[in-house]
Structures are given as C-alpha cells and as structure tokens.
Amino acid sequence: MLTINNLSANVGETQILRDLSLTVKAGEVHAIMGPNGAGKSTLGNVLTGREGFEVTGGTVDFDGKDLLALDTEERAREGIFLAFQYPVEIPGVSNMEFLKAALDAKRAHQGLEEMSSVEFMKLARETCRQVRMDQSFLKRGVNEGFSGGEKKRNEILQMMLLQPRLCILDETDSGLDIDALQSVSDGVNTMRTPERGFIVVTHYQRLLDYIEPDFVHVLAQGRIVKSGTKELARELEAHGYGWLDSEVA
C-alpha cells in the first residue's frame, strides 16, 4: 500500500529525514518509536504534504500513485489521514459542518454525490456513540473549548467518518488519561481491517498495550535504525533508546 524509498526531507535548512525507507502493507499496523527530535512527527507531515517540509530525495508510492506529486488535499482524498498531536481550533465552524464538507470533498473525488444531511446526521451520531462522545460536540465549533482528551476523540471521530485507507496517528496518546486512551484505542481497533494500514507514532509503550502493532520501528536521527515486532517496544521501554547507539554504530 505504502512504499517509502530513501526519503530525505528538510525543515528549513535542517535535514530531518535521511534516506528513510518503510513499507506498510494493507492490514498492517506499524508503530514508530524513537527519542525526541528523531523525526517521528516529520514523517507524518511529509507524507501528508504539509507546507514547510521539503522533500530533498527519495520516493513514496501509495497504491501505485506518486504520493509526493499530489497536493495535500488530494492525498487526503486518496485516503491518507493524519490524526494530529495538537488538534487546532476553528471557532464558529461547527464540527458537523466541517465533517460534512470533508466527507463531501472525499465523495466528490470518488465521483459520488454529496451525502444528504439526514443521512449524514445519522452517520455522525452513530460514530459519536462509537467513540463515546456526546452528540452535542457535533454542534460545537471544531475543537473549540474541547479538553485535550475531547480533541483526540474528535480526531478519531473524523477518522472513522472519513474511512481512510492509511491512518497516521501522531502521538495520539500524549496527554490522554486512561479512559480516553481506552476509547481512542477502541476506535482505532474497530478500524483495523485487512484493507487499511496504520502508522502509529508514539513515545511510549503504553499505547501499544491497547493498539497491538504488527511491527515496531525505531527512528533515530532521521532513519529507521531498528525494526522488530512488539517485543522491541518492550525492550525499549525497559532499556530506553541509549542501547541502540552501540548497535547502530
């Protein structure tokens, strides 16, 4: 589904990603771990085409398409979704209006008609129930006055509504209490299907107790220095990232 080949990227003058390669197949969950400043968030931003992140080398193939040639919104419509570490607020724009516009944009891209308001409301309410969000959140401004946990739930709500093919979760666990972590993870787990891939970026093993990865990669200094199964995550939890330095060297 996703093949990243020797990807290098800069932020300003600074090189963040160096010849990073990673393959994600449909149905797989890949966890990306690593110390601060390793380039974990940059990977998500580069894959989604965020401005300010400049690709200096390498290729990214997404279902046979040259992903790097597409605009941010085209990538989104093709099915790439980024759950933000720090979701921003859009005051005055209701969650509902925002979600419908996003869904309709995607449907238009697929040659489908806009969803009727009635049908959409039904879907939105049902999805709210699944992520244990009160329906009143649909009427509120996008993330406006939401708590940290509510914002993250809202990200999962968007993800479930848009049904992306590849989900990138950027430190979705940061700032979550156990309850919120549980419902966010439940949301992700219900979306684990043979057609869908996940890249889960996290600092901590904790999240991986809830979302069990098929593969764990350690990102350091802009490249993947070690890959393994979920056991690797436990080792990292026990020993930190320090022991990797000797292995890499």
Place this chain on the structure above:
Amino acid sequence: MSEQVESLIRSRKEYAAGFHTSIDSHTLPPGLDEDVVRFISLKKGEPEWMTEWRLKAYRAWLEMKEPNWAKVKYPPVDFQKISYYSAPKSMDDKPQSLDEVDPELLATYEKLGIPLHEQEMLAGVAVDAVFDSVSVVTTFRKKLWEAGVIFCPISEAVHEYPELVQKYLGSVVPQKDNFFAALNSAVFSDGSFVYIPKGVRCPMELSTYFRINEMNTGQFERTLIVAEEGSHVSYLEGCTAPMRDENQLHAAVVELVALDNAEIKYSTVQNWYPGDAEGKGGIYNFVTKRGICHTNAKISWTQVETGSAVTWKYPSCILKGDNSVGEFYSVALTNNYQQADTGTKMIHLGKNTRSTIIAKGISAGHSDSSYRGLVRMNPGAEGARNFTQCDSLLIGDKCGAHTFPYIESRNPSAIVEHEATTSKVSDDQLFLCQQRGLDAEKAVSMIVNGFCREVFRELPMEFAVEAGKLLEVSLEGSVG
C-alpha cells in the same frame, strides 16, 4: 502566510456585478452649484419647502470641510467633477406598472439576482429598485398598502406624504450633521421611504436595491424609516456598481425613527465595486446612518460590508427613551487595497438603556480595516449597559486591522464592557482543513464564515445565505 494562499490572493475572480447597462440617460454635466440643487428639486417637482431645505444644506456644506480623521487614504475628491443627477430616459414618463418599465432595466436587476417581475419576485420580500438617481420600481406595494404600510420612493413621499416627510426628514441626521450628510441633503435624488403605522407588524421584509450605473455619477440616496408606536419592521439594502477605473462617490443618509415600543431591524449587504487587485477604481462609500429610539424601542443594525474601495460608515443609535435598546452587528471584509473605517455610535440618554456591539473585521491582501466606535453614557443614563466585542481576523501578512474604541461615561451607575481580539487564519487551521480533503479556498471561506457566525445569524434568513456566498466571492483571490 502560505504560498498557496498568496496565489489565491492574486487570482481574484471577476466582480460578478461589474457589468454596465447600455441605456440612454439624462445625466447632468459634472459640477455643483445652487442651480444644480434647484435643478434636482425642479426635476422632482418638489414643493418650495423642499427646495429651501436643500439649499440650506448646500449653503452649510460650502462652509464645511471634508473630514480627515478616519484611518483611510484617498486622493481629494473633486466635487465639481461629479455629476449629481442621472436617470434613464425611459423613466421620463413615470411608468405606472411593471409592464411599462424599460425591459433593459428589469434585465439589469434580473442579472443581479433581483427579479422584479411579479411571478418571480422573492416571496415575502418587497423591493424598491433604485437605479442611479431614480427609483425604477417598487414591488408588493398594494399588499403593503393593505396592511397600512407605506413603502415608496422618497421622491414620491415628498408629494404624497409631505407632512410625514417634513416632520421626520433631517430629524435624526440634521442637514449640517457632517460634510457628507450636508452634501447628501442638498443633492439627494431618491431612496426609500417607509412608514409603519401604530401597532402594525410589517407583513414582509422590505428591501431596497441600489445600483450605480452611469460613469462619473455620484449616488446620493436618502432613506427614511418611521416606525410608529408598537410597530415592527425589518428592512434590507443591497448595493452594486459596474467596474470602472475611476472612483465613484456614494454618499447616502439613512434615518430611522423608532417611536415608543417600536422595533426596526436594518440590514445591509454592501457590495459596491471594490476596485481591482491593484486598487484602481472602486466606490467611495461615505455614509451616515443613524436611528433614534424612543421609550422601550429597539433598533438593530446588521451590516455585511464586502465592497467599496473606501468605506466610512458608522450606523448609530441614539437611545433617547428609557429602556430602549441599540444593537450593531457588523462584518467588514477588506481585500486587495480596500480600506474600511467603520463602526458605530451608541449614545445612551435614557435610563436602563442597553446596547450591544459585535464587530468583526476581516483583512486580506494589502487592505486595511478599522473599527471605530463610540459608547457614550450621558448623565441621565441611569443603569445603562453596553457590551462591545471587536474581533479582527487577518489573512496574510500585508494587511492591517485596527480598533479605535471611544468610551465616555458620565453616569457612575452605567456599565461599559469592551472586549477585543485579533487573530490570524493560521497555517495550522488551513493544514487541518486540507488534510481532511478541503481545498485552500474552501478552507479559508469556511474559517472566515465561522468567524462571522455571530453576525450572520442576525441577518434575515433569506440573506444570511447570500451574505455567506458573497463573502466567499469576495475572498476568492482576496483571501489572505
């Protein structure tokens, strides 16, 4: 700001209302003197008192200086190079019905989305269509007449209802009020007159649609709305003009009189030609709007200002009667090189008077938008309250937003609150929208519409959607 948005700013789309109607007009040669004032009065067949009223204003105007305190810059207007009267020839013999109105004129309004034919008229909205200096047609007059409501061109009201006009014209905005009001009083040619009798709730929305067509012509319309005791009316005005390289002057005066327990809701969707992307051309919109509230009366101004090269406008309320209420809801959007200095004045005279001001300024491109507002609590304004909220939204990094609140409180029991915020459409917000599949243009218009929500919900339903769309169009290529 992101490059993508920058390029959106540059690609501003055509101003849809920018066409010109080829129609034969009687247009006075440019210039202004007493003869011109007399000519306009004669042309309208006005009684002596009206001519004298105009001349008094003209003589006062000669002594006055153009105000320069607003935060706007424009080359001095040469008032001798403007024509003060222009009317389609076909309006010479006053058409008695729609069938007699020049089809070209009807087509113009059709094109602007204001159908005037009976069968296509906006249901529930009566329209007075003003073309340059004259009113072309007023719809639904009969239905309104049955309710006792008078809705007609002010030129007609001077003849038909002289006692009402004489009593109220200039009672809220006197001839000498300010430079542009004096000019308007001298040369105003048409506009709307509304009278709602005691206890009547106007059965439909009233609206006036102003269109400037001729070149080098100023438009000086005058609107007077009188709501008798316990009556209620909702009124909307819309404005457009062709695209021209020369600046054109629009200096209107609007007077509202809300007698005891009456309520007037006045909404404006202003889309005068704003000039091109380089700031060439566009309308100078110098307008005086003011209402007076008697006991328990309420006046609510809602304005969505997206057009004009320069806007100078402060719809105000004089809260004379006890317990009267004034409201001002405003969205002012400037793009490219537009400048707006707009706001309101709430003058609290009576006891327990209340006022609310919600002003939203959006600046994009190289534009400059200022909120200027006065809240005055006079000694008699026992227990009066004001709440003001001014929010500015910046799009891009070449525009400006400014807030000039003036607060004068002479009564210790009065409470005045002022809140102000300035924010930017952030790259993070844009990225969130784009990551969810929305294109940048849709994203910005959505963010801006959200910012304006509090004001839009004050607009009559029929026009709230229109205003949202207008904002979208104005932002195309102006989003910053």
